[in-house]
Amino acid sequence: MLTGLRIAAVPVVVGLLLFPGRMASFLAGVCFLLAGATDFLDGFLARRYRSVSRVGKFLDPLADKLLVSAALIMLIPLGRVPAWMAFLIVGRELAVTGLRALAAAEGIILAPDRWGKTKTLLQMAALTGLILHYPYGNFNFHQWGMVLLWLALIITLASGAWYFQAFFGQQPAGPDLDKNAS
Numbered sequence: 001m002l003t004g005l006r007i008a009a010v011p012v013v014v015g016l017l018l019f020p021g022r023m024a025s026f027l028a029g030v031c032f033l034l035a036g037a038t039d040f041l042d043g044f045l046a047r048r049y050r051s052v053s054r055v056g057k058f059l060d061p062l063a064d065k066l067l068v069s070a071a072l073i074m075l076i077p078l079g080r081v082p083a084w085m086a087f088l089i090v091g092r093e094l095a096v097t098g099l100r101a102l103a104a105a106e107g108i109i110l111a112p113d114r115w116g117k118t119k120t121l122l123q124m125a126a127l128t129g130l131i132l133h134y135p136y137g138n139f140n141f142h143q144w145g146m147v148l149l150w151l152a153l154i155i156t157l158a159s160g161a162w163y164f165q166a167f168f169g170q171q172p173a174g175p176d177l178d179k180n181a182s
Contacts, residue, residue, distance in 0.1 A: 015027050032067070032131050081149065113159070115162065121147055
């Protein structure tokens with residue numbers, strides 16, 4: 001249900017970002033932040049109650065990618081995110097998703113590791129700041145959003161490279177790569 005709420009938040013955030021201005025950005029930022037928080041709450045509840053399903057394993061990362069990609073793309077014409085950064089982040093997400101599908105077809109599980117979780121947290125925090133954009137009090141959300149987006153970009157690309165190295169055997173399998181899983 002929480003994953004469904006995150007997916008449902010995507011058109012709301014997109015719609016609000018069609019209207020430039022402080023109020024629309026604030027509402028989009030709050031909606032994005034709440035949607036992002038459902039990802040962490042969803043994971044916590046799934047682990048706590050050992051309630052993991054095939055549908056959840058598929059929809060949860062898809063919801064994250066939809067939310068992050070939509071926000072990045074919508075922020076380009078507003079001048080809040082450079083297009084090349086959005087391209088690299090979205091491209092990495094698509095490439096790793098494709099790699100995971102290929103790995104699954106070969107019976108290999110490429111499970112998310114702590115870097116993937118850190119990447120998602122940084123992306124969500126950065127995009128919240130960039131969506132809010134305007135200074136509130138003495139806090140410049142855009143400036144902090146860009147700092148976090150740079151960190152997110154570095155970790156996004158590094159973790160993406162790790163997935164490819166792990167899959168193609170360039171490094172020993174870590175604890176998150178189970179070649180014997182069915």
